[in-house]
């Protein structure tokens with residue numbers, strides 16, 4: 001279990017201002033849970049309000065455009081996210097890789113643009129069920145990582161990796177603890193090769209994909225799991241705090 005697990009809620013395309021009450025409730029409870037680092041990634045429209053109303057937890061974005069600015073209708077730059085109060089941005093989520101055809105190079109460019117304005121990044125990787133069944137999971141994730149990780153000076157200190165098997169996202173299905181351990185070990189090797197032994201050893205690796213309070217202990221208990229990237233179970237304070245409480249209890253040994 002990580003020294004201080006990082007539990008991040010990705011609200012995806014959910015959330016109007018009425019959901020700020022959930023963010024406030026999470027923020028108030030997070031104050032008690034000093035053993036766990038907590039963050040939320042609400043929709044763009046709620047970043048500024050969430051930052052203002054939830055002062056203790058981290059607040060971030062779910063994506064950013066790679067350009068500094070320009071004629072990109074509907075897109076949002078990393079600088080705009082920082083201006084709105086974001087401290088990090090998720091890049092390369094499988095839903096964006098699939099729905100928007102984002103390549104590893106696109107993800108790397110987004111990550112570099114985020115680091116350039118002082119944001120941290122959560123770089124998402126994960127295999128499909130077809131790739132897993134073909135025995136290609138580790139090679140796919142390694143390729144995604146090598147193509148998506150930023151290389152700017154000091155990048156490793158601002159990078160978190162989220163391993164999210166695509167077939168576990170939103171399905172209620174999860175890998176076995178042993179499978180999570182094996183993949184996280186493989187990811188750690190890639191990180192050390194990519195950033196060097198020392199820097200690569202410090203990058204946090206989160207697990208994401210149907211994390212709930214009921215399965216959090218087994219998933220967070222796998223080897224080299226630094227926390228979780230949580231979708232559906234982060235949408236209410238009750239369910240999200242249930243996961244956070246499990247992570248905190250695991251810190252108490």
Ligand SMILES: O=C[C@H](O)COP(=O)(O)O
Nearest residue numbers: 010169170209210231232
């Ligand atoms: O970003 C979060 C992941 O996609 C996991 O989503 P989920 O917890 O709803 O399976």
